[in-house]
Amino acid sequence: MSERGALRTRLDLLAREIAKFGAVGAIGFVVNAIVFNICVHAFDLAVVRSGVIATVVAIATNYVGNRYWTYRHTEKNKRSRELMLFLLFSGIGLVIENGILALSHYGFGFTSTLADNVAKNVIGLGIGTVFRFWSYRTWVFKALPAREAVETAESFLEGPEAEAEAHSARPARST
Template sequence: MSERGALRTRLQLLAREIAKFGAVGAIGFVVNAIVFNLCMHVAHLAVVRSGVIATAVAIATNYVGNRYWTYRDTDSGRRSRELMLFLLFSGIGLVIENGVLALSHYGFGYTSTVADNVAKNVVGLGLGTVFRFWSYRTWVFRALPAREAVQTAESFLGDAPQPYARNNSGS
């Protein structure tokens, strides 16, 4: 395969990964926004506390979506390590997301519902999402090593019947 063809294939795979990550993230965004507003307006919790609770619920939703759909073909042999790293990087994303909210609400004095939602669910979530995408694909949902992937594929091929094998018996 030419370098240009290889680059095109890599870009197509990256675009597919970003689309899946985005779809999972969109579901997480809806969960996050609903829980955030319920905590603030129904449970009457403080704004940052509401943000942290909402982000934690969205993190759980996103783990399931990313593990079993976006990155389902990656190495899952060390699931406890994967989950630990996912929670670590999600926690950093939570701090980014809710840090923007705290800065906007308490630092700059933008305390309206619209301002809180924009700070948390647009600016903070946007920054947190870029960080999460990079960290998840780099550290958490790692691709299978090439040798393992080839051996796995060969094991499937070795067990498969050969429907088009030639019969050398003369018939």
């Protein structure tokens, strides 16, 4: 496979990953917004407390969606490590998201329902989502080592000569 073809394949895979992550995130966004507004308007809780509760519920929803759909092809043998990292990076995203809400509501005095929703569910969630996507794909949902599988598949598609070349190009394994 040419470098251009390999790059296109990697970009296609990244686009699919972003689309799946976005779909899971969209569901999480709806959950987050509904829970936030119920906490604020039905239970009359403080906005930051409501934001934290809503984010925690959305984090649980997003973990299930990302683990079993977006990143279902990744390692599954280290679930406790994966969950701890997921919660750590989700917690940082929670601080980003609700820190922006707190700054807007208490720091700048933008206290309307619209301002709170924009601060939390547009600006905070947007920045938090970029951070979460980067951290999840970098540290939480690590892909299985696939170099050998890709080389074998490519050599199979290119013919027997390329297969022999791919096998000879691999470093010897030590046991």
